[in-house]
Amino acid sequence: xxxxxxxxxxxxxxxxxxxxxxxxxxxxxxxxxxxxxxxxxxxxxxxxxxxxxxxxxxxxxxxxxxxxxxxxxxxxxxxxxxxxxxxxxxxxxxxxxxxxxxxxxxxxxxxxxxxxxxxxxxxxxxxxxxxxxxxxxxxxx
Ligand code: ATP
Numbered sequence: 281x282x283x284x285x286x287x288x289x290x291x292x293x294x295x296x297x298x299x300x301x302x303x304x305x306x307x308x309x310x311x312x313x314x315x316x317x318x319x320x321x322x323x324x325x326x327x328x329x330x331x332x333x334x335x336x337x338x339x340x341x342x343x344x345x346x347x348x349x350x351x352x353x354x355x356x357x358x359x360x361x362x363x364x365x366x367x368x369x370x371x372x373x374x375x376x377x378x379x380x381x382x383x384x385x386x387x388x389x390x391x392x393x394x395x396x397x398x399x400x401x402x403x404x405x406x407x408x409x410x411x412x413x414x415x416x417x418x419x420x421x
Contacts (some may be wrong), residue, residue: 285321285322285357286321286322286357286358287306287321288304288305288306288321288358289304289305289306289307289308289319289320289321289323289358289359289360290302290303290304290358290359290360291303291304291305291308291337291359291360291362292359292360292361292362293335293346293348293362293364293367294361294362294363294364295363295364295365295366295367296365300346300367300368300369301337301344301346301367301369303339305337305338305339306320306321306337306338306339306340307319307320307321307337307338308335308336308337308338308360309334309335309336309337310328310330310333310335310348310353310360310362311330311331311332311333311334311335311348312328312329312330312331312353313328313329313330313331316333317353317355319355319360321357321358322357322358323355323356323357324355324357325354325355325356325357326354326355327352327353327354327355328352328353328355329350329351329352330348330349330350330351330352330353330362330364331350331407332347332348332349332350332404332407332408332411333347333348333411334346334347334348334411334414334415335347335348335362335367344369344370345369345370345415345418346367346368346369346370346415347366347367347368347370347373347408347411347412347414347415347416348362348364348366348367348411349364349365349366349367349408349411350364350365350404351363351364351365366408368412368415370415370416370418370419371419373412373413373415373416375412375413375416378409378412378413378416379409379413381405381408381409381412382406382409382410382413384405385402385403385405385406385409386406388402388405389402389403389406
C-alpha cells in the first residue's frame with residue numbers, strides 16, 4: 281500500500297452565487313464554529329460548520345486571504361470543499377461598504393436592550409463587517 285501523503289489539496293470555495301476559489305494549495309486555514317482549523321494534505325476526513333472569519337490558503341509562493349460568512353467545510357485527505365453564504369477575496373472587498381455595515385450593526389446593537397433575534401442578526405452583521413475589514417487590511421500589509 282502507498283503510505284505517502286499527498287503534497288497538495290484541491291481547494292474549492294463556493295457560494296450560492298459563484299465559485300470563489302478552485303485551485304491546488306499547500307494548506308488551508310478555515311474559521312470553524314469552535315475555532316480556526318489548520319488543514320494540511322492528508323488530513324483526516326471531517327465536516328464542520330463555519331463562522332464568519334478569515335480563510336487563508338498557501339500557494340507555492342504566496343498566501344491568499346478570503347473573508348467567508350457562515351457555511352460548512354468538508355475535509356478529505358486531498359480535497360477541501362467550503363460552502364459559504366458569502367466569500368470575497370481580500371482584493372475584492374469594498375471597505376467603504378463594510379465600514380457602513382459595521383456602523384449600522386453597531387448602531388442597532390446600541391439600541392437593542394432586550395435579548396432576541398434582532399440582536400443575533402446585528403451581531404452576525406457586525407462579525408461579517410469586521411471580518412471583511414480585517415481581511416481587506418491584509419492587502420495593505
Ligand atoms: P451589506 O449590509 O453591506 O450588504 P452584508 O453582510 O449584509 O453586508 P452579505 O449578505 O453577507 O452582506 O453579502 C451579500 C453579497 O454582497 C455577497 O455576495 C457578498 O459577497 C457581497 N458583499 C457584502 N459586503 C461586501 C463588501 N464589503 N465587499 C464586497 N462584497 C460584499
